[in-house]
Amino acid sequence: MSALLKLAAAVSVIALSPTAVATASAQELSVIASFSIIADLAKNVGGDRVKITTLVGPGGDAHVYEPKPADAVAVAGADVVLVNGLEFEGFLERLVEASGTTAPIVELTSGSEILSSAEEEHHEGGEEGHQEGAEEEHADEEDEDHGAFDPHAWQSVRNAEVYVDNIAVAFCSADAAGCDTYKANAEAYGEQLIALDAEIRAAVAQIPEERRTIITSHDAFGYFEHEYGVDFVAPEGVSTESEASAADIAALIEQVRADKASAIFVESITNSRLIEQIASETGLTVGGELYSDALSSEGGPAVTYIDMMRHNITTIKAAILRS
Structure with a gap:
């Protein structure tokens, strides 16, 4: 049995402990970001209303990351868990299971333009595209090992804009009182992303x-x-x-x-x-x-x-x- 699973019961106790609940800030949304890029996007949307814990920090490789018991404790106490999806976080399923969290697991790629891992075609529409691709047969061994879709969707700034919209929706759902703030932050940051997209296109030209x-x-x-x-x-x-x-x-x-x-x-x-x-x-x-x-x-x-x-x-x- 893995260290994460051994601690699952203990994590549940910690998550339900009155002491733990009492020490949490009533005005601060507890957010888990699976890796550093998502954490930065979430910070720009959440501002001072969120406390972000990043599982795979700067310089870390989420492809090969092995969760620690402390990660399970953090996920157990989260209000929102933000992930990329598309099998990018190979550790995610066992971590969520070990934590016993009831927080929503929000896949930020939902609604993005998604490319196949072989880059031979692309699908639009998030979950619908995922389901269609799952029904296809892929002879390429790499696709079988790492999924049918390329998970690095944030490398398109336009997809990053979709991530930001999804984060704002998730934060509004978890903290209705802060929704106007989240929407305003997302809009302001979105303008920066639009300018960034234009800057990249001009450089490539x-x-x-x-x-x-x-x-x-x-x-x-x-x-x-x-x-x-x-x-x-x-x-x-x-x-x-x-x-x-x-x-x-x-x-x-x-x-x-x-x-x-x-x-x-x-x-x-x-x-x-x-x-x-x-x-x-x-x-x-x-x-x-x-x-x-x-x-x-x-x-x-x-x-x-x-x-x-x-x-x-x-x-x-x-x-x-x-x-």
Whole structure:
């Protein structure tokens, strides 16, 4: 039996304890965010009315995260649990079961434009799209291991706007008294996201179309590619748990040698050795570090979602244009 399940009974007692209830602020909504990007979006919507606990913090990899007993305690006492969904948080089901929480588990990708993990097609409409895809057969082994859909939907700013709307709805449902505040915050932050989307499009427009193919560690930028027209090639799949085969690496090296890739980048959550190997064998210079699945720690270049997206496009553009 896992440590989480061993503590499940104890967690239930803590969640129901009168002392625990008495110490909670009556004006503060207790929110669990599954990882750092969601936590930042939630902070912008919730403001001072919410207390956010982040399970997978800055620099963490939610693909491989192993929950701690303290996580189960936190989830047990939450008013709202915000998650990405699309099987991004592989730990989620067992954590929720261990916690015994009665809080709503809100999948923020609901209503977003969702891409298949093979990037061959896309589905719109959140849960409806999920159900349709679940009925399809996928021969690709990676799809079977990591789900039929690419979970990195936040890499499209327009999808991030949907996340924000879903957060506001969840907060209003849990705290009706604060609903006007949540709606106003979401609207104000949404304006910032609209400006960010336009900024990214303008930056991409300055990159010649024939030079918009780049290499990253794992396949986390499909939504960025779909939305903004930069072609990302990765030796690993949509999850960092997958490993590139020798054949995959060889094919990628041949593609680079055929001058089809303009730049190569490491990712903040992955081991850089594979990218450095490819760079060494192709003569490309590593163009910098991109942030895909997690924000940076304080003092880094990607401490917020907007900072992350701006850093990524600035790094991509600079590396391509100087190569």
